[in-house]
Amino acid sequence: MFAVSLCSLWYSLLILAHFTYLLIGAVIFQILEREAESNNRNHFQLEKLHFLANYTCLDGPALEKFVQVILYAWEKGVNPSGNSTNPSNWDFSSSFFFAGTVVTTIGYGNLSPSTVSGQVFCVFYALCGIPLNLAFLKQMGKCLTIHLGRLETGMRFCFLSQKAVEALAVSLFFITGSLLFLVIPPLLFSYVEGWTFGEAFYFAFITLSTIGFGDYVVGEKAAAVASVYLKLPGLTLLHKSARCWKIKVRCELRQTHLTRSYMFLLKGTDPGKEYISLYRCLAGIWIIFALAWLALILNMGVRIMENLVILTHP
């Protein structure tokens, strides 16, 4: 009983430390990256308008140049489709999600710091965050083991056979864990993101092995869906301003002002935003618990292997 309460104390302290660390990271990354992002975004919008103004009848090299511009924007973290009223990459929930991918070393890379200060902070953040996350997962694994032990003790009263109870508890733990962490979340993701179940499972595996290619990232599609609401009027604006450009060539200041005021008008109304935050939080919780469960399963595997080695070489 004492072990359990001590474990809970340590555990709640670690949870507190971990989440505070993530919160702090989220805020600082947001502060560091947001302005550079908005500059890049405006710059890309101007490039687009330049392009429309200059190449009314475009040819091969012009097209190549434009492709280069789009890829550059993409590398700088600007979503080149739509207009500059797209939701920011570095809003709080995304920044929090990013901090989570740093400390777990998943590192999807769909977001990454582009400013020097952001990169420097990222290095120090990871230096402290990765050990903290490992300690957190270890402690969580210990607590899960203790709960498993209690489950075993509870079952022993009913069945009385030690070996059978242990095997049953472990397999119960394994099966419920698999369902909770490897079957139900991919089903949910495939439903929300429009992936096949195979793709969703692949995403789950790549995430929980901490490989994190970033070819599938949870919440990206949802963000795109939300930005559709903003897209149609945005397109009309882009279209209009392009025409304005063609008539009054090089009225850059006016255009920037127009975009800014349009952004201001839209600022209050971000449909689907809260829903995405909630969804991403759920995904984050899934990652943490599933990683702890996985570490435990791997530990058990190692223990079973060692027992087998001892049994075969007495």
Add this chain to the structure above:
Amino acid sequence: MFAVSLCSLWYSLLILAHFTYLLIGAVIFQILEREAESNNRNHFQLEKLHFLANYTCLDGPALEKFVQVILYAWEKGVNPSGNSTNPSNWDFSSSFFFAGTVVTTIGYGNLSPSTVSGQVFCVFYALCGIPLNLAFLKQMGKCLTIHLGRLETGMRFCFLSQKAVEALAVSLFFITGSLLFLVIPPLLFSYVEGWTFGEAFYFAFITLSTIGFGDYVVGEKAAAVASVYLKLPGLTLLHKSARCWKIKVRCELRQTHLTRSYMFLLKGTDPGKEYISLYRCLAGIWIIFALAWLALILNMGVRIMENLVILTHP
């Protein structure tokens, strides 16, 4: 002496297993992904030509549509700039590099499997490869420790003070390791890739912490430099074929044939290709040794911490 030779035996076996595993992975990934990539690539080239043919004077929505096409191509792993004679993403050295990023869980994501068979194979490859890689790094760490022990014994004959020798050996190990793994490689990368030293160091850190965002990847710029040789004639071809399109609308078969024969002509001459392979191999060796060294340093840190705890609580 016996421990050292046993260690070397185990070690050479593990090296052999590890490299065989990487080679097998590289070949299979290449087989699985190459055809899908070439299809995507041809499809994107056709889209580009369609675009040029249809929108001689383009407007906002057309531009948006084109941006979507480019991003889709990018997601499918096709480099949208240049033409379809760009060097393949899934040539052997890239595929080998990819297999390395999977087993180390770095997962840059600049390459990732796009076919279902590739994704299924990737899951099973990682399932076996990650433990193998961990075992490999552990064994390498043990061997490095033994060498460190021999270094200490060697030094003891000269200095005779145990504590001083140990501290000196550890600090020598730390300093030479830092130079070899954290200072010289970033210097080399910054020279070859045209990054600042800060960026190169950031890349090294993100790689060795196995976060692997993929915003900076070694050898990508070099590949781009090599593709410049192919770019200028390619552009002329694109330009020409676009004109051909405008005259004889919908002569798809002819165009595909033209591109194919052009690709065939260029096939023998890939300038800078061998140089990139060598450079990537060096980078791979750096990653493996640096990871082993880092694991050892972290182990030492933990041991020192434990000793301190024992000293303060006797």
